[in-house]
Amino acid sequence: MKYYQEEYDLYIEIKASVFAKIQMQANGEYPNENGGMLAGHYSSDKHTVYVEEVVVPTEKKTGRTSFVRSTTGLESVWKKLGEKGLRYIGEWHSHPNGTTQYSATDMSAMRDIEKEVSIENPILLIVSVKNEGIVAQTFYCYKNNKLLEYRKMIDLRELYGGLQKQMETSLNVNREFISHAGSKGDATEQHWIDFLRTYLPDRYKVDKAIIIDSTGNVSWQMDIVIYDGLYTPFIFNQDGFKYVPAESVYAVFEVKQDVKGNLEYAAQHVESVRKLQRTSIDMVNSGKRTDAVLLTKIIGGILTTTNSYKDSHTIENQLKKLKGYQTLDMGCFCNSGSFYVDYEEKVPPNINNKNGIEEKREYIKQLYESRTVNDVIFSDKEVSLFTFFLQLVSYLKSIGTVPAIDINEYLKPIGAKIDEII
Numbered sequence: 026m027k028y029y030q031e032e033y034d035l036y037i038e039i040k041a042s043v044f045a046k047i048q049m050q051a052n053g054e055y056p057n058e059n060g061g062m063l064a065g066h067y068s069s070d071k072h073t074v075y076v077e078e079v080v081v082p083t084e085k086k087t088g089r090t091s092f093v094r095s096t097t098g099l100e101s102v103w104k105k106l107g108e109k110g111l112r113y114i115g116e117w118h119s120h121p122n123g124t125t126q127y128s129a130t131d132m133s134a135m136r137d138i139e140k141e142v143s144i145e146n147p148i149l150l151i152v153s154v155k156n157e158g159i160v161a162q163t164f165y166c167y168k169n170n171k172l173l174e175y176r177k178m179i180d181l182r183e184l185y186g187g188l189q190k191q192m193e194t195s196l197n198v199n200r201e202f203i204s205h206a207g208s209k210g211d212a213t214e215q216h217w218i219d220f221l222r223t224y225l226p227d228r229y230k231v232d233k234a235i236i237i238d239s240t241g242n243v244s245w246q247m248d249i250v251i252y253d254g255l256y257t258p259f260i261f262n263q264d265g266f267k268y269v270p271a272e273s274v275y276a277v278f279e280v281k282q283d284v285k286g287n288l289e290y291a292a293q294h295v296e297s298v299r300k301l302q303r304t305s306i307d308m309v310n311s312g313k314r315t316d317a318v319l320l321t322k323i324i325g326g327i328l329t330t331t332n333s334y335k336d337s338h339t340i341e342n343q344l345k346k347l348k349g350y351q352t353l354d355m356g357c358f359c360n361s362g363s364f365y366v367d368y369e370e371k372v373p374p375n376i377n378n379k380n381g382i383e384e385k386r387e388y389i390k391q392l393y394e395s396r397t398v399n400d401v402i403f404s405d406k407e408v409s410l411f412t413f414f415l416q417l418v419s420y421l422k423s424i425g426t427v428p429a430i431d432i433n434e435y436l437k438p439i440g441a442k443i444d445e446i447i
Contacts, residue, residue, distance in 0.1 A: 028164045028175035037148060037164050037175055039076035044162075046079045051119040051154045058092035060085075060118030063148065064103075064111045074148060077111050092118045115148035115166075125151040125163035127172050135167035189359075189410045214248045214280045217328050221251065224414060229275065229421065230254040234267040236274055236298045239434035243268070244297040248280040249328070253427045271301040272430040275421055276324035284329045284358050288343045292351035295325030299350040299393065305385060305428035316378035320389040321424045324354045324417070332358035340364070341401040349394045355416055363404045363413035371395035 026044060028037040050059050062080040067073065080102060082094035103113070116138070131149060138147045146166045153161040164175040214233060221231045230252050236244040246266070252273040261268035277298050279291035305317040334340055344353060344366055357363040373391045376384060404412035433442050 027178040029178050030166060030173050030175045032173060033168065034072055035146070035166060035173075035175070036073040037076065037166075038073060043076055043079055047117055047150070047152065048159050050079070050081065051152050052158055054087055054119070055154055055156070056121045057087040057089060058119050058121060059087055060092045060094060060116060062094075062096075062113060063115045063117055063150065064106050065114045066110055066112065067114075071145070074114055074146075076114065076148075077109075078106060079117070080106075089121065113142060113144065115144075115150070117150035117152065119152050119154045119159075121154050123153060125153050125161050127151060127165060132172055135165075135172060136170070139167055189408060213282065213330065217249055217278070217280055220410075220414075221249065225251070225418070225421075228253070228255055232260075232267050232269070234260070234269045236271050236277070236301060237261070237268045238271045238301040239304060239431070239437070240302055241438065242301055244271075244277075244301060245294045247277045247294060247298065249276075249278040250274060251276040251324075251421075270430055270435070271298070271303045272305070272428055274298060274323050275321075275424060275427060276326070276417070278326045278328050278356075281327065281329045283331045283333050284327060284340065284356070285333045287329070288327060288340065288353070289347070289351075291327040291356075292325070292347045292353055295323075295353065296350040299323050299325070302386065303428065304431035304434050305382060306431040308429035317382070317385075318378055318426075318428050319376065319380075320385050321427055322389070322392070324420050324424075326353055327356040328413075329356075329358045330360065332361040337362075337364075337401075337403050344401055345398045349396070350390075352393060352396050354420065355413065357409055357413035359409055360406065361409065362406045363409045363416070364401055365416050366401050367399040368396045369399050 026039050026041060028039075029035070030037075047061075050061065053059070061082055063076050064078040064080055065074055065076045068075070080099060082096070083098040084095035086093045106112070116134070127149065131151070135147060135149055138144065146168050149165040149167070149172065151163050151165070152159045165172040166175070167173075218231050218233065221229075225231065232250055232252070233246070233248055234250040234252075235246050236250065250269055252260075252269050252275060254273075260270070260273075277295055279287070279294045281287045281291070303320050305320060307314055307317050332340075344364075347353060352368070353366065355363070355365040370392055373388050376388045380388070436442055
């Protein structure tokens with residue numbers, strides 16, 4: 026747990042185990058106040074204090090609105106702490122059924138401590154405790170005759186880890202309690218879809234869908250499709266299936282319970298999307314007409330609950346065997362880590378926005394066929410979900426905006442045409 030005092034650039038770090046002791050002591054004396062001393066050490070630049078231990082007074086007086094402690098009988102305790110490199114750094118006490126705001130008595134006590142102990146910026150922790158336990162806590166430090174308040178910082182790893190555990194629990198519940206294979210798969214896919222819908226920017230739509238091109242060719246059904254809802258907004262719903270035009274697709278993923286035996290299967294699904302015939306026409310950007318852009322890459326990957334392979338080398342070797350449109354970009358095995366593939370790609374020469382659509386299709390095909398694997402990078406299992414997500418966001422940013430769809434190509438089968446020039 027970390028806290029920050031902005032005015033003087035000061036930090037406090039307290040171990041979760043230390044705070045747990047404080048919570049237990051505060052709860053144990055409720056509805057009376059309780060408190061004690063804090064031991065720790067300072068960083069070399071004195072900007073950070075590390076709270077390592079709680080020292081419980083052997084003599085104290087507690088009441089509903091008061092707490093007084095003595096240092097009597099603690100000489101041996103402080104001697105042992107000193108041998109560990111720890112020293113007195115401040116105080117803590119509880120406010121039963123009250124706020125964490127300090128009182129005039131607290132201010133006076135901290136002023137006396139600074140003088141008597143010869144310590145710079147002693148810290149004070151006040152915890153608000155009720156029947157259910159600690160409901161709030163505030164750190165202060167005494168400096169320049171003032172008690173300065175710290176703000177609690179967010180531990181991003183802890184935040185990511187919490188969401189990771191939540192996702193793992195949901196996926197494992199599906200796996201354990203849903204016996205029908207089809208229902209289990211649907212529930213797992215929906216958890217991944219809900220996660221991506223929640224955290225991706227609104228410009229990206231997420232659905233289970235079949236991809237279609239202007240010639241009527243279709244992909245295999247894709248468990249997860251991330252597609253554009255602004256420049257290619259129309260989709261078709263037929264017999265319970267969603268059909269998304271190929272031009273709108275940013276990424277596709279196959280969802281499985283376990284990765285074992287499913288990498289090639291996922292690659293074949295991804296290939297069925299990438300080989301569809303996409304269009305690209307002139308578009309208006311910031312009021313200016315621009316040439317039809319080159320076809321963008323489509324991210325392909327796999328998402329699973331578990332990974333039963335004994336090591337990452339098996340996965341890496343399988344990924345290296347995939348070629349062309351079947352190459353996978355990334356994936357996440359929720360219980361063991363995420364991965365992305367670093368490719369060497371040869372950009373076809375003499376190709377730009379002014380080239381025709383057939384040349385642009387040949388360009389994207391050659392780009393995929395030139396791919397060779399430089400490396401496969403795996404994440405720590407504790408943050409597999411968010412390393413996957415942040416890598417996905419990075420890839421989406423690099424794509425930018427998908428090509429503008431030529432709607433007239435989709436109207437040819439019915440002999441219709443629209444005017445796209447205003």
